[in-house]
Amino acid sequence: MNVKVLLAGAIHEAAAGIEALAGAELPAVMLEVPPQKEFGDFATNIAMQLARPARQNPRALADAIAGRLNARAALDKHEPAALPWLKEAKVAGPGFINFYLKPDWLYALLADIAAAGEAWGRSDSGRGEKVQVEFVSANPTGPLHVGHGRGAAVGSALANLMRVAGYDVSTEFYINDAGNQIDCLAASVDARYRELLGQQVEFPEDGYRGRDIIDTARRIADQAGARYLLMDPAERLAVFKELAREEKLALLREDLEAFGVTFDVWFSERTLHAAGAIGDTCRQLKESGHMYEQDGALWLKSTAYGDDKDRVVIRDNGVPTYLAADIAYHRDKFARGFDRVINIWGADHHGYISRVKAAVAALGYDPEHLEVLILQMVNLFQHGELVKMSKRTGQGVTLAELIEEVGRDAARFFFIMRSTDSQLDFDLDLAKSRTNENPVFYIQYAHARIASIFRQAEEAGLTVPAPGEAPIEALTEEAEADLIKKLGEYPDEVAAAARERAPHHIARYAHEVAALFHSFYNQCRVIGAPPDVQAARLTLAAAVRDTLRSALAILGVAAPDKM
């Protein structure tokens, strides 16, 4: 049974029975956990919402609705209309109806949670919607930096979250392995290679000057010596392009895996060019009147769908722009049958949204089905000062360096814990600290404490009751009730966070669960309590452990048994 659903239904029936509302359309019943405990277990604002259509003041309306519900609560529990779990409905404030439930509902709730185990929180709220989440998609021209780190952490957490909430999620990395940047990579490696072999070279103006390029060139030189100097320069560049692409891609994959991030699909931009998808897409859009030629170039008429200006897709030199490939890519995404496509981009790309949405609309797809989640910028702070450059490389701090510095769990948690709309001030000292000020360790510590309880229970030969067999009525402390209530919110929390594409809610939620657990732990002994209380608390502890594991798994943060 789900008390919340039953209660919402009963409220709806009660409101529908009010004379002044006869025939009126009732809004969906909003049930929330009130901000303060004195306001009961749940509250609804329905009377305030109905005040206008009913032409009555909200408190009078609330009294009428609460009266009907209290009458049903007073019925013998065998009556069909009885609400046996309801203790009282009270009107408060400007017209809220607060519901106070009998303790039984918490016991039933804990039994549900215990029975679900680590599956607690799963729901079908996403209804199996086929969703693609594309993120990171960094150019394979160098190492990932901290900005990519936020994308990687948030993207993977969002995918995990949506899976738990019942979406059918596929994650994807778009490899920008065509066009200028990759040519530039090849030219940079080429220059470094020739340098290493003693040639006087002019380094390409827009070349990549990172150390990693020299490393790549050195590996080639170590392996092949001067052999490539004999080759035709264009041919050599082509070979270096392949070598560098493979190496950079492997490094990206390695960095991401070390960060707990994997992708279902690695999609190469090149394949779009090779398979003629770009040409096909342009032809299609020209025929449908969404593209036109002017000044020797081919343009997308994106202004027809709200963009500021039309955009070039094929330059006057015949080379497609990045947008051309992106249009073909999005056509491919939707052709693969995704109901919804989510792109996670850095704030520096937000200006690109309107043209891609326009392209999606021009292709005949609903632009609403393309969601672009913008991540604001990341600033690193150390000793209270902004860290601009990496000391080691003189460039932006790489993700690998960050992981080495603060650890994978702290890095992931810190990236995820803020709203994507907010800039992220990443405090390196805080992330590194192994003290109570660090929220990651605080949560992990709660999990480790529970694991420790179970270790000791086992040593003491205590049997942990099977779900459904624990005497959970033995739980009478307020700290226990608070914990059960909080655990009970988890499925809604997951569903809402997924719907809002807001994984930071899960970070916050996990922290709240940990806080209530630590409080409980300091107040209530588990091992050594009277047998039925001990058994019931073991059941509760297991429920907390499983919920924390689930939440941490969404975040991609480890749930250690020992710390």
Add this chain to the structure above:
RNA sequence: GCGCCUGUAGCUCAGGGGAUAGAGCAACGGACUUCUAAUCCGUUGGUCGCACGUUCGAAUCGUGCCAGGCGCGCCA
């Protein structure tokens, strides 16, 4: 100039039409012969950037202004 994001406690941020605006850190005072003190309990701390409007009700919605970040290529 235009567009997007942000402005809430000393600091970092939640909350995004409803009740007395929350959390962590910092500051201050307490709790370890007991399952990990990486913990807990308590206290202090707010003109929700400013103004006007919409509403029974605004931190939340609208408009204007101020401040910060990011964009505004036949770059990606």
